[in-house]
Amino acid sequence: MKNLNKLEETLASLDKAIKTNPDDHKACHKKGVVLSNLNRQQEAIEAFDGAIKLKSDVSETWYQKGIARCKLNRHEEAIGTLDQAVNINPDDYMAWYNIGVSLDSLGHHEEVIKAYAKSTRIKFGGNMAGNSSD
8 A cells, every 4th residue: 555655646746747847758658657557557558658759769668568558468569569669679678578478468379489589588698509590
């Protein structure tokens, strides 16, 4: 309950910051993270959209938006969003991993293996035995 109150307070502060400076993409991004932590995924997606509208080259915002879509079981949309994250930052191993999670949910097993392998290579470095580079 204490954590919930802190998140609600943070959300109120972010709303004030955004009202004062509507061009603050970082505040919009942080609002999306807080809303996601409150399990208000659709609202989080809308906040991430606001941040992306202001600054579209921040891979973390695309990543967080993709995670919110995953939490709503909107896996096809999540893959497209996470693809945007890895287009900006190809070394984002968590985005590759979550692409794999969404692919698995959709039953695309061959592509899952490739996404997980890419994530693992990035996280641990080098080329894993038995896997050719993509």
